[in-house]
Amino acid sequence: MKEKNHLCDLNTCREIGQSCAMFNLRKASRALTQLYEEILKPSGVLPTQFTLLVVTRAMEPVAISRMAEVLVMDRTTLTRNLKPLEREGWVSVRQSSQDKRTREVRLTKKGMRRLERALPLWREAQQRIRTSLGESRLDRMIEDLTVVASRAATI
Amino acid sequence: MKEKNHLCDLNTCREIGQSCAMFNLRKASRALTQLYEEILKPSGVLPTQFTLLVVTRAMEPVAISRMAEVLVMDRTTLTRNLKPLEREGWVSVRQSSQDKRTREVRLTKKGMRRLERALPLWREAQQRIRTSLGESRLDRMIEDLTVVASRAATI
DNA sequence: GGTTAATTAGTGTATATACACATATCTATG
DNA sequence: CATAGATATGTGTATATACACTAATTAACC
Numbered sequence: 001m002k003e004k005n006h007l008c009d010l011n012t013c014r015e016i017g018q019s020c021a022m023f024n025l026r027k028a029s030r031a032l033t034q035l036y037e038e039i040l041k042p043s044g045v046l047p048t049q050f051t052l053l054v055v056t057r058a059m060e061p062v063a064i065s066r067m068a069e070v071l072v073m074d075r076t077t078l079t080r081n082l083k084p085l086e087r088e089g090w091v092s093v094r095q096s097s098q099d100k101r102t103r104e105v106r107l108t109k110k111g112m113r114r115l116e117r118a119l120p121l122w123r124e125a126q127q128r129i130r131t132s133l134g135e136s137r138l139d140r141m142i143e144d145l146t147v148v149a150s151r152a153a154t155i
Numbered sequence: 156m157k158e159k160n161h162l163c164d165l166n167t168c169r170e171i172g173q174s175c176a177m178f179n180l181r182k183a184s185r186a187l188t189q190l191y192e193e194i195l196k197p198s199g200v201l202p203t204q205f206t207l208l209v210v211t212r213a214m215e216p217v218a219i220s221r222m223a224e225v226l227v228m229d230r231t232t233l234t235r236n237l238k239p240l241e242r243e244g245w246v247s248v249r250q251s252s253q254d255k256r257t258r259e260v261r262l263t264k265k266g267m268r269r270l271e272r273a274l275p276l277w278r279e280a281q282q283r284i285r286t287s288l289g290e291s292r293l294d295r296m297i298e299d300l301t302v303v304a305s306r307a308a309t310i
Numbered sequence: 311g312g313t314t315a316a317t318t319a320g321t322g323t324a325t326a327t328a329c330a331c332a333t334a335t336c337t338a339t340g
Numbered sequence: 341c342a343t344a345g346a347t348a349t350g351t352g353t354a355t356a357t358a359c360a361c362t363a364a365t366t367a368a369c370c
Contacts, residue, residue: 008270013212016277018301021284021293022191023206028300029184030357031227031307036177037358048326051178057168065348072186074328079350081326101335101348115163122175129176132306133299138176141299144292145183151287152186185327192328203356220318229358234320236356256318256365 025148032129039125043118048081049090050122053107053115056091061104063096072149090114180303187284194280198273203236204245205277208262208270211246216259218251227304245269 006012017023036047045053055067068078082105085091090111096102107115130138161167172178191202200208210222223233237260240246245266251257262270285293 006267006271007274008209008212008267010213012274013209016209017213019281019297020206020209020277021281021297022187022202023209024297024300024304025180025184025187026203026206027227028304028307029180031304032177032180034358035307035310046325047177048181051175051181054163054168054171054175054178057163058165058172063348072182073326075348076329076350077327084325099336099348103349112161112163116161119162119167122171126174126176128310129303129307132310133302137299137302141296141303142174142176142179144288144296144299145179147288147292148284148296149179149183149186152183152190152284155190155283155287181326189328201355218318228356230318231320231359232357239355254318254366258319 021148035129036122036125039128040118040121043114043121045114045118049085050115050118052078052081052085053090053111053118056105056107057112057115060106061096063102063104064093065102067105072153085111088114176303190284191277191280194283195273195276198269198276200269200273204240205270205273207233207236207240208245208266208273211260211262212267212270215261216251218257218259219248220257222260227308240266243269 033047036050040047040050051071055070056062059067059070064078064082065075068075071078073081082091082093086093088110089108092106092108093103094106096104133141188202191205195202195205206226210225211217214222214225219233219237220230223230226233228236237246237248241248243265244263247261247263248258249261251259288296
């Protein structure tokens, strides 16, 4: 008997480490983020910042809430994540003329140049993980991740 | 021509948002973490804290570096993530008697009780995403994530 | 046995994340 | 058109994350 009285006996906890979706997702996220961070380093752009530059470019001009929605990121988190980019002058965040509540994010020329500098490095990082995992497996995983992101937000 | 002169033309940036492994992994990670956080809330245990309790339980007594390695987490991050758990009295972190450099993490009785309280909620969260995705798909994804975590750390 | 290497860990600083709460603006309704 | 409800945003606070640097201890080598 011993341990078996507990919900969280040893075997259970070892099993959780291998089966928990959240744990494994966060772990992989840390690992991959570190890889991208290292490769992106020469460009002076951090992983999240690269993402924000790309999404800004793809959606500009875009309201903070709308952008946060696409990123599945809390609105207030995005506000704060944009600060370093504003400070560097890579993006501008200005009040909309139509709706004075809304603040619109845009990529600046400087931000565009920085993104151009980071892009080849991103390709390198992407290629490395792609080669290591195999194309079909990576594509499959990204598809799964997309589903998780949309489901988790609505379940 | 117009935009095509840039490496980061519109279509490229839109494509990156859909194909970047890092972006999609982080996005899914945020989404799933929010789901688990909401469900775990009544237990007073945050997602990362739940993970630390489980891993501590599975490995105790365990050195910080060893635990960080398993978590694919920077050692200094783990040191700081353990602080709230120490403050709550859920884990103890004490110098090893064998090696005075090493500090060993252990689950306390209080931590065990808290973990017992959180476990049913974790099962609920796990079940929800499992049902939503389908067992085989979730298992497959977790397998892929495990490979990513180990590969990314060594590439 | 003493000096150097390697190992283990913490701090300073900066970014990333989100909840609770507060503020400003807009829209719809009477 | 005044006001109530909805919408868009920012701040305070706490946790999560990692790099650069530093300190202490151990192991290895001569």
